[in-house]
Amino acid sequence: MNIYLAGPDVFLPDALEIGGRKAELCARYGMTGLFPLDNAVALAAHDASLQIFRGNEAMMHEADAIIANLTPFRGPSADAGTVYELGYMAGRAKLVLGYSNDPANYVDRVRRFKTITDRGGLLFGADGLAVEDFGLADNLMLIHCLELHGAPLVTPRTAPADLWHDLAAFETCVRIAAQRLLPQAN
Amino acid sequence: MNIYLAGPDVFLPDALEIGGRKAELCARYGMTGLFPLDNAVALAAHDASLQIFRGNEAMMHEADAIIANLTPFRGPSADAGTVYELGYMAGRAKLVLGYSNDPANYVDRVRRFKTITDRGGLLFGADGLAVEDFGLADNLMLIHCLELHGAPLVTPRTAPADLWHDLAAFETCVRIAAQRLLPQAN
Incomplete structure (x- = not known):
């Protein structure tokens, strides 16, 4: 089973590392994590952003579920690209899961x-x-989408010291994905 | 043809009026605008947010296209709920159109x-x-989604004096929707 790993994690200076850690956690639960930066794109190409879009869309088509990092990004709400992908996967009736490391x-x-x-x-x-x-925690469309088409937003009781690298809430989502997608996990 | 009218317009103090103006513009081009606030929900109900979600989702299922107001909202990007709906409609292979009154x-x-x-x-x-x-203008997922699954983001050359009430860019989207959806418009 393939899990699309959506989030502003791709903007972290150590994005490749965090993508690797997320993919490892998926593997530990018997699934494959698809991280946007796994698509090789030359950022200097004139159509780099379009290549990224096409790569992400192809990954979403391959994926059975999305785990979206909905931690607030540059404002009170989640990252726009991630929210778009959450909607896209919900529209395609895939399993949608999400977490926010900010429980406010x-x-x-x-x-x-x-x-x-x-x-x-x-x-x-x-x-x-x-x-x-x-x-x-965020706009009702995101929150109820998760509830009705996946599982309620996963948040820690208190925000972890490192909002962008703590993967406890992410791992909870991986566990839920395995329970839903892998018969042997139940 | 039904057009889902997505945007943070629902948060305006005169939301019902702006929704009415948008629906009138749709009617002028031979289409029906579906505005989220057309669904009657008692805000005091214990499950008001869930009722709103279900109403919006039902409207999206009825709609042939979405016109999303992607003017930045409480940060550099578009409103999270609107972006979710853009993704949802793209995922369901509907015509997706969007505008931003902020061309930056x-x-x-x-x-x-x-x-x-x-x-x-x-x-x-x-x-x-x-x-x-x-x-x-915004996260590449939104911008290229519009390009590939609808039409490029519509923006004015310069921001109008009233970001939230100027409907020129919206009307351009309505015109595009009519050209795409109504054979007699061509």
């Missing part, structure tokens, strides 16, 4: 960046737009 | 929030993670 709820995540104003029980951000207030 | 590229968008450091030609954010530098 969305309102608290928004509050880290900007003041939130309470207007008669409805919360608004400094941008004047409402702040989703359902006690969920 | 991703590197400039990141720079608005935090310093970017150039290390030997590779850009890194203040978070220590690499900054995608392909001259694209």
